[in-house]
Amino acid sequence: MILIMFAAVLCRYVLGFSLPWSEEVSLYLYIWVVFMAAAIGLEHGVHIGLDVFIDLLPKAARLLADLAGLGAQLLLYAFIFVVGMQFVKLGAFQIGTSVPVSRALVYAVIPLSGLLMVIGTIIRIVTTLKGGDRKW
Numbered sequence: 001m002i003l004i005m006f007a008a009v010l011c012r013y014v015l016g017f018s019l020p021w022s023e024e025v026s027l028y029l030y031i032w033v034v035f036m037a038a039a040i041g042l043e044h045g046v047h048i049g050l051d052v053f054i055d056l057l058p059k060a061a062r063l064l065a066d067l068a069g070l071g072a073q074l075l076l077y078a079f080i081f082v083v084g085m086q087f088v089k090l091g092a093f094q095i096g097t098s099v100p101v102s103r104a105l106v107y108a109v110i111p112l113s114g115l116l117m118v119i120g121t122i123i124r125i126v127t128t129l130k131g132g133d134r135k136w
Contacts, residue, residue, distance in 0.1 A: 001029040021098045028099075028106045035109040039116035063128065070125050077117035084110030 008022035041047050054065045087110055091103030 001026050001033065004029070024096055024098045028096075028101070031106060032109045035113035039113040039120070042117050042120045066128050067125065070121055070128065074118060074121045074125070077114050077121055079114075081111045081114030081118060084112075084114050087111075 004019075004022050004026050008019045008026075012018045038047075049069075054062055057065060084107065087107040088104045091105075091107040094103040095101070096103065096106075
């Protein structure tokens with residue numbers, strides 16, 4: 001993506017012509033990077049969270065709070081998956097303007113990342129129920 005943008009700037013301002021496809025391809029790649037980074041970030045535990053108050057709770061209450069939070073995450077990620085599938089269906093009938101690629105291919109990352117986050121959250125729920133480390 002960075003190389004494409006660099007080439008586009010170089011061509012436009014140094015060589016005097018533009019690459020008409022560069023903006024659209026960069027946008028598509030950026031969408032994929034953002035959604036895959038969200039799934040990878042969940043796996044590595046780098047999403048922000050506020051656990052200062054939860055750490056003050058007794059162990060049983062902390063377990064319930066963790067499970068409630070994970071349940072809410074699971075619902076959100078399932079929602080992202082379902083809505084993402086609707087985007088893919090809508091995108092099947094749309095073709096890019098400068099790149100003849102179905103938008104379904106671009107939108108496919110939404111349900112994919114939602115599914116990966118659902119799987120990751122289920123693993124965390126199982127780990128939490130088994131008494132595993134809650135610091136991901």
